Structure formats: structure tokens, C-alpha cells
Amino acid sequence: MRVKDFNYDLPKELIAQHPVEIRDESRLMVVNKTTKQIEHRHFKNIIDYLNSGDCLVLNNTRVLPARLLGVKEGTGGKMEFLLLKRIDINHWETLVKPGKKAKIGSRFIFGNGDLKATVISDSEGGSRIVEFEYDGIFEEILDKLGEMPLPPYITEKLKDKERYQTVYSREEGSAAAPTAGLHFTKELLEQIKTKGVKIAFVTLHVGLGTFRPVKAEIVEEHEMHSEYYMLNKETAEIINSAKENGGRVIAVGTTSNRTLESIADDNGKVCEKSGWTDIFIYPGYKFKIVDALITNFHLPQSTLIMLVSAFAGKDLIMSAYDIAVKEKYRFFSFGDAMFLH
Structure with a gap:
């Protein structure tokens, strides 16, 4: 399977540079993978496609x-x-620019000296292991000095840091947001619960590898980056119960999807588990547990467009993307959403 088969033409102006003013006012393309029917809605309408007994x-x-x-x-x-x-x-793996100035032993100062760093060693992929020095709590200093690591295709400055967080974010550790979740408001989640839909939380800390281009020409030759995940006992029970009672398991985002598919056994059951996953899902993969998927529109030739192609069929996905371009949907992290069911 060739990587270039997952290419499509995207006008630069369709790459969303900022989030919509109200999270659930973004657009929603609904794709039925059985009938091939495509509908154009708004994200707040997602509730119309969720049934009592489903698990989000x-x-x-x-x-x-x-x-x-x-x-x-x-x-x-x-x-x-x-x-x-x-x-x-006190030790982190970091990317440093310009890298040639970050030799072992080099020291760096941030803010008014509230934070200092020393390069301890080189690491794989050109990154560095650094040791930080500070007084107080690292997370508080980072919150004061740090900026959101927006993807390279977003060139405008983000006014409100929280718009690159989901309203239910809790476990710190990601280098990028699980962007399919950015469309939910607290009010919409409450409405979904009231309808009888179960809500379950997993954790997968998104790495920057999610933005790295696929350099291999053949899909099967690509080496996937690994990311840390956690799924607790309570969540496993909610998901398994929904599945046993005939409800659908609906993954919000490729990260939730990869977590569930990494943990599920051949019978579609999950258990309490944590660890690292480098699962690579592309056409031909047989899904064990995920029945429907909420996701954004992904970069051409990326592992993420390969995942959604595996879920709904490559021809249908590429056709849906062509329609999204014609209909002027907004693409990527701050863009619009798809519901594949």
C-alpha cells in the first residue's frame, strides 16, 4: 500500500488558524460507512446520532x-x-532549536532566571535530555513561562490557552491536544448523559510524533511513535457493560481509538491497563471494540488519515475529504469534525 494513495489537495485557506467562538458550533460531517450517505450538520447535533446505552x-x-x-x-x-x-x-527529553547551540553541558535561562536548564546528553531523533533547576513547583513555573505547543501549520498566536484544551482535560502530559474533543462543551456532555449515553475516560498522552510526516513510501514500512496510555478499572467496567448490553463504543478521537484497540482482547473486552502503545492502524486492520468514531479532518498522507480509512474504507474517506474541500470545511486541529458510524 502506497503512502501517496492517501494524498488529497487542500487549499491553504481551509487550514483553521483559530477555534470557532463557541466550541460546539463547528461543523460536523456525518458519514454512514454502510450506506455511504453523507450529511452536513453542526457539532451540537452529534446528540441526534447517539443512543441510550451507547458509551462515549x-x-x-x-x-x-x-x-x-x-x-x-x-x-x-x-x-x-x-x-x-x-x-x-527534573529531567526531560526535549527538542531544542537551534540544536547546534545545545551541546552537552550548555546552560540556558528562562524568564528572569526562575527556570534554568543544562543539557545532559543527546537522545534519539535529535532531541536532548536536559536537567531543570528551579525553586518551587515545576508545573506552576511552566504554567507561567510556557506557551502552548501549537502544530506547525497554525501560525496565528492563541489568545486563550484553554481553547487548546478539552473541557474535560485532567491528566497533564500531552505535547498536543486530542483535538476531536475540543468541540464538546460541558453543557453538551450533560445533555448526552441525560439521553442515557455512558461517558468513559481514558488517558493517552499525545506525542509530537503525531505531527511527524510519514517518510516511508510504503505504508507498512512506517515505524509508529509510542505514546503512554492509562485505562482504569471503573472505565473498563463502563465500556464492557455497554458492549455486553448492545450499546456502541464510540471513540472520541484517534487517540481514544488507539488506546481502546491497544487494550481490547479478541472478544472486544477491555481491562484495567497502562503502558506504551505504538499501534499503527491502516486499511486491512480489523477493529476489535470501536463501533463509531468522532474525529477531525487530518493531514494528507498522515497515519491519522490512514486510521480513519481503515475504519470507514479508503474510497469513502477520500471521497468525503474531497466533498469537505468543496464545501469549505475547516481542517486540522482547530477545524471541523466528522462522525463515522
Whole structure:
């Protein structure tokens, strides 16, 4: 299977640079993978497609303000740090720009010296292991000094940090938002609960690998990045109960989907579990537990468009994307949504 088979033409002006004013006023394309019917709605209408007894599975990860702007000690040269993964209380794997100025032993200052960093070692993919020095609580300092690590295709500054968080975000650790969840408001979630739909939360900390392009020409040769996930006992019981009683398991986002498919056994049951997943879902994959999927519109030739193609069929997805372009849907992280069922 060729990566270029998942390409499509996207006018630059359709890449959403900012979120819509009201979260659930974004548009919603509803795609029935059985009948091939496509409907055009607004996200608040998602409730019309959810049934009592269904289980909506949301990723409650919270994005760290992981972009730090500082200077090199001694020279004052400007530097950008992007926190990728916490190793222990003071050590992080980071991307540093410009990398050539971040040799082992180099020291950097952020803010008014509230935070300092020393490069300890090199890591894979050009990243660095750094040790931070600070007084107080790291998370509070990061919240004060850090910026949201928006994807490279968003060039406008985000006015409100919380608009790159879901309203139910709780577990800090992501380098990017699980963007399908950005469309939900607290009021909409309450309406969904009132309808008899079960709400369950998993955690998958989204890594920056989600934005890395697929460099292989053949899909099967791509090596997937790994991400940390958690699913607790209570959540497992909610999901299994819904499935046993004939309800659908509806994943909100590719991250929830990958978490569920990583944990589910061949009978479509999940259990309490945590760990790292590098599951790569592309056409030909047989889904074990996910019955429907809420997702955004993804980059051409990305692992995410391959996942949705596996779920609904490549021809249907590529046709739906062509329609979305013609209908001027908004694309990517701050863009509109799809419901595949």
C-alpha cells in the first residue's frame, strides 16, 4: 500500500488558524460507512446520532504549556525548548532549536532566571535530555513561562490557552491536544448523559510524533511513535457493560481509538491497563471494540488519515475529504469534525 494513495489537495485557506467562538458550533460531517450517505450538520447535533446505552470514550489528557523560550547562558542567544517526555522529576527529553547551540553541558535561562536548564546528553531523533533547576513547583513555573505547543501549520498566536484544551482535560502530559474533543462543551456532555449515553475516560498522552510526516513510501514500512496510555478499572467496567448490553463504543478521537484497540482482547473486552502503545492502524486492520468514531479532518498522507480509512474504507474517506474541500470545511486541529458510524 502506497503512502501517496492517501494524498488529497487542500487549499491553504481551509487550514483553521483559530477555534470557532463557541466550541460546539463547528461543523460536523456525518458519514454512514454502510450506506455511504453523507450529511452536513453542526457539532451540537452529534446528540441526534447517539443512543441510550451507547458509551462515549474521551481522552482526558491535558496539554502541557511545553514550549519554552529562553536564552543561552553566556551568549544570550535565543533558544526554543519543546518538552517531549518527562523522565523523572527534573529531567526531560526535549527538542531544542537551534540544536547546534545545545551541546552537552550548555546552560540556558528562562524568564528572569526562575527556570534554568543544562543539557545532559543527546537522545534519539535529535532531541536532548536536559536537567531543570528551579525553586518551587515545576508545573506552576511552566504554567507561567510556557506557551502552548501549537502544530506547525497554525501560525496565528492563541489568545486563550484553554481553547487548546478539552473541557474535560485532567491528566497533564500531552505535547498536543486530542483535538476531536475540543468541540464538546460541558453543557453538551450533560445533555448526552441525560439521553442515557455512558461517558468513559481514558488517558493517552499525545506525542509530537503525531505531527511527524510519514517518510516511508510504503505504508507498512512506517515505524509508529509510542505514546503512554492509562485505562482504569471503573472505565473498563463502563465500556464492557455497554458492549455486553448492545450499546456502541464510540471513540472520541484517534487517540481514544488507539488506546481502546491497544487494550481490547479478541472478544472486544477491555481491562484495567497502562503502558506504551505504538499501534499503527491502516486499511486491512480489523477493529476489535470501536463501533463509531468522532474525529477531525487530518493531514494528507498522515497515519491519522490512514486510521480513519481503515475504519470507514479508503474510497469513502477520500471521497468525503474531497466533498469537505468543496464545501469549505475547516481542517486540522482547530477545524471541523466528522462522525463515522
